[in-house]
Amino acid sequence: MNAGSDAPQARRRLPPEARTPQILRAALEEFAERGYAGARMAAVASRAGIAKGLIYHYFPSKEALFQATVHACTRPVFEEAERQLAGHAGPARDLLGSLVRIGYARIGADRQERILFRLIITEAERFPDLARFYRDEMLARATGIARAVLRAGVAAGEFRPEVADMPGLAEVVLAPVLMASVWRMILGETEAPAPESLRDAHLDLLLRGLSA
Amino acid sequence: MNAGSDAPQARRRLPPEARTPQILRAALEEFAERGYAGARMAAVASRAGIAKGLIYHYFPSKEALFQATVHACTRPVFEEAERQLAGHAGPARDLLGSLVRIGYARIGADRQERILFRLIITEAERFPDLARFYRDEMLARATGIARAVLRAGVAAGEFRPEVADMPGLAEVVLAPVLMASVWRMILGETEAPAPESLRDAHLDLLLRGLSA
DNA sequence: GGACTTACTGACCGTATGGTCAATAAGCAG
DNA sequence: CTGCTTATTGACCATACGGTCAGTAAGTCC
Known part of the structure; x- marks a missing residue:
């Protein structure tokens, strides 16, 4: 007191x-x-x-x-995901699953991160620095992780070979996670689509769509 | 003059x-x-x-x-898509393809629409009307269209039965289109991921992931 | 042309806010 | 304790901007 x-x-x-x-x-x-x-x-x-x-x-x-x-927010946002990626041994589909789960979990948890994302969308036009920061520190790293998983899956024979280098696929794969965050910004946590449903549907679609 | x-x-x-x-x-x-x-x-x-x-x-x-x-922007944004949906006769996969194509085409074309979307993201928190408008006039209608296509595909035996009523799947299906628009807002048309690549990868993933 | 309505202007006001600065005192060295 | 540095304050500008209003004239009807 x-x-x-x-x-x-x-x-x-x-x-x-x-x-x-x-x-x-x-x-x-x-x-x-x-x-x-x-x-x-x-x-x-x-x-x-x-x-x-x-x-x-x-x-x-x-x-x-x-x-x-x-x-000041340039801290490694993707540390956890990159650690998972580096240390993973089993099937690529399990890795994909756990990364997607991490993604949706963050949406609910890390308020700071959503705040930053919203600020970027809002002000990117007036502050080119912001757009550059997003492109290099967030989008590029996220797609990098996604691409690595896709390649690992192809190498292991789990995913069909085309997905290893299909341009735009990495972006498409992670888009639903990001939109989940945007929906939450717009609609609030009570009105936005439930992250668990999105996560399950997302994962189901990915595994079916990527498998060999 | x-x-x-x-x-x-x-x-x-x-x-x-x-x-x-x-x-x-x-x-x-x-x-x-x-x-x-x-x-x-x-x-x-x-x-x-x-x-x-x-x-x-x-x-x-x-x-x-x-x-x-x-x-004043409440004009029917989805007129074209809804017309397609109503008048379509052939295979559901073709319908899905043409709807996805329409979606990505609008991203490049309709500046007005992107502007409105950005305004919604930016100001939804301070103006609840905006969030409601987005939920009812945009998100609900878009997911409605997506769900209709999924059901049609299941009814025709083209898509696997689970996708007819999987919660969150409609949102996941259209998320990449919306993210393409967001990326364009943030990065501008030169730096954002190419809509054509996204479209092709998206469609490929969907057809593989949904098919029976 | 004269009377009337009302779309339209631009000068003005009050306030909110980004930014300044002289004064103050907290911490520290001796 | 004394003196020095500088983090900290709060009163103070200058300006920008939302909003007001008395006056003006464009169109219209007779």
């Missing part, structure tokens, strides 16, 4: 390496909730529990704060 | 039924380009070639204009 973690701390001085991520976290929330134009610097400050002026001590402008916020 | 269609018309008076759609068109452009918060009423007026005050003669507020703009 003494040191409330979000009480109006009376001028607690922090070193930049502690204050900066705090501001970035607050900024991500605010930008995600209101979009770039709708976000207010005063609200970011309030979320971070500091005065507005302090933000400008760390970032020269709203735009700079926005860019920094996005770049 | 006399009556330039977008010259600063010197106080040309128009009946409301002519002025209203002009304002709505301008508003759709502005909202699509800047989002709700970023859109400026003065810019809408300028796009429509009128004074800002006139907008308030027709719409009481920015929010009302936004709602009206969206509702």
Whole structure:
């Protein structure tokens, strides 16, 4: 009951390496909730529990704060999937199954990730950096994983040979997972199509469609 | 060279039924380009070639204009697909093929539609009307069409029986088309995955995955 | 032509918000 | 304790933008 973690701390001085991520976290929330134009610097400050002026001590402008916020999210999003991919030994269909399951699980779990995705869709046109970031750090890595699985399946004789190098197939394979996330953004978790149904139907279609 | 269609018309008076759609068109452009918060009423007026005050003669507020703009888009988006569905006689796989082709063709063609979709993703959280509109007028109708095709295929013995009523399958079937549109929003037409490749891979996967 | 309705204009207002800055005090070195 | 650095504040601009309104003139009916 003494040191409330979000009480109006009376001028607690922090070193930049502690204050900066705090501001970035607050900024991500605010930008995600209101979009770039709708976000207010005063609200970011309030979320971070500091005065507005302090933000400008760390970032020269709203735009700079926005860019920094996005770049701070470059953390490896696909670590788990890539680890699975590297360490897998059994049949490719099992690998595919567990990767798809990971994908749909994240949709429900990782709020941060959906927020970032929405921000990218919303602001990509005005901030080319965002589009580049999505293309290189998210789409390219995701399709890379998908393609690796497809090739592994072909190599093992489980999938028909054509799928190893069909252009666009990797994108098509993962599109339903991404749309599940988009639907959830639009409709909310109560109204959006149930992730479990999507996952099962998706997996069923994939296994039938890819098998030799 | 006399009556330039977008010259600063010197106080040309128009009946409301002519002025209203002009304002709505301008508003759709502005909202699509800047989002709700970023859109400026003065810019809408300028796009429509009128004074800002006139907008308030027709719409009481920015929010009302936004709602009206969206509702004006409720035109039957799926007319073409529904006509195809009703009038089709041959094999279900051909119907499926031609519907998928229509879907990918629209992605390239109908800018208006992509704009609306983006606006929905962007603003659905703040305007529940938008989410409802998307759910009832777009998603429900699209999945309805998909489900009808699946059932027709099962009835004709072309598709395996399970696909007639698998929950979530209709959504999974059309997800790649929608994602193609989203990718195009984010990456632009030069950087986004080629619609033709996506279409071919998508169709290949579907026919293999659904067939009996 | 005169009277009347109403589409239309543009100057104006209040407020919200991005950004500035001089003053303040927290932490630290001596 | 004294003095220094700099993180932190909050009052303060300048401006942009949503919204208002008194006035103007385009079209129409007689």
